[in-house]
Amino acid sequence: MIEIILHAPCNAGEPVSFEHAGLRFTEKLGPAGSLMVEVPAMTGTARVSARVSGGDAREISVTLPDFDAFDRIGVIWQGSTGLQLHAMEGGASYGDPGHKWSDTPGNPDEATAGEGGFISVLGSTASGYAADVYTYPASLMQKGVEPEISVEAEVMQNTCGGEIEGFILRSNPGRAPNAEPLRMKVPGCDAVGEYLVLKNLPVELKLARR
Known part of the structure; x- marks a missing residue:
C-alpha cells in the first residue's frame, strides 16, 4: 500500500483525481484542505x-x-453505477467471515500474515471515479485455497433499463496490469434492488499465479 498525504488549504472541499497504472478514483479534500x-x-x-x-x-x-x-484485482467505474467487488475466501458464503466486500472489507494485517485479503474502497464523490480493489497474499494461490471473485451491481433507479460500464484491473508481477472493459446490461425498473452478478471473468483476469 502507498500512503499519500495531501495539504492544499486553498482548495478545501474540492475534488482530487488520482491515477496509477490504470487505477482511477476521486476523493474530496477535507475542510482544512487535507487528505490521506x-x-x-x-x-x-x-x-x-x-x-x-x-x-x-x-x-x-x-x-x-x-x-x-x-x-490485486479491482473494478473501476465513474458515477453511480451500483458496481461492487466481492471476494469469497476459503469457501465462504455471503455474510460469512471470509466474505470480503465494501461493507466488510477485512484488514491489511490479514494479508501481511498470509491469512486472507482485504478490500480497498476508493472514491468519495458523486460523479467522479471510484474503485474497489482486493489485495490478497500470493501464497493463497500456492495453498490451493484461491478466493472466488465476483463483480456485482445493484439495480438502481438511475441505472435500470440501461447499461453500466467500468473496467476490471488485475496486477501482474513484473508487467503492467491487465485491464478489460466491463459492460453490464441492467434489467428494467421492476428489478430495482436486485443484483447482477458477473462470475465468469475474462481468462487473463482470473486469479492465477504463473
Missing part, C-alpha cells in the same frame, strides 16, 4: 499522480520490495 489515502500498488515501481480540480498534476514514485508477495 492509501493506494493499492498495481506495479512494483508505482507512479501515482494527483490533480486538484483546475490545477496541475503532481506525481510521486515509490518502489515496493514486497510487491510480488501480493496480488
Whole structure:
C-alpha cells in the first residue's frame, strides 16, 4: 500500500483525481484542505499522480520490495453505477467471515500474515471515479485455497433499463496490469434492488499465479 498525504488549504472541499497504472478514483479534500489515502500498488515501481480540480498534476514514485508477495484485482467505474467487488475466501458464503466486500472489507494485517485479503474502497464523490480493489497474499494461490471473485451491481433507479460500464484491473508481477472493459446490461425498473452478478471473468483476469 502507498500512503499519500495531501495539504492544499486553498482548495478545501474540492475534488482530487488520482491515477496509477490504470487505477482511477476521486476523493474530496477535507475542510482544512487535507487528505490521506492509501493506494493499492498495481506495479512494483508505482507512479501515482494527483490533480486538484483546475490545477496541475503532481506525481510521486515509490518502489515496493514486497510487491510480488501480493496480488490485486479491482473494478473501476465513474458515477453511480451500483458496481461492487466481492471476494469469497476459503469457501465462504455471503455474510460469512471470509466474505470480503465494501461493507466488510477485512484488514491489511490479514494479508501481511498470509491469512486472507482485504478490500480497498476508493472514491468519495458523486460523479467522479471510484474503485474497489482486493489485495490478497500470493501464497493463497500456492495453498490451493484461491478466493472466488465476483463483480456485482445493484439495480438502481438511475441505472435500470440501461447499461453500466467500468473496467476490471488485475496486477501482474513484473508487467503492467491487465485491464478489460466491463459492460453490464441492467434489467428494467421492476428489478430495482436486485443484483447482477458477473462470475465468469475474462481468462487473463482470473486469479492465477504463473
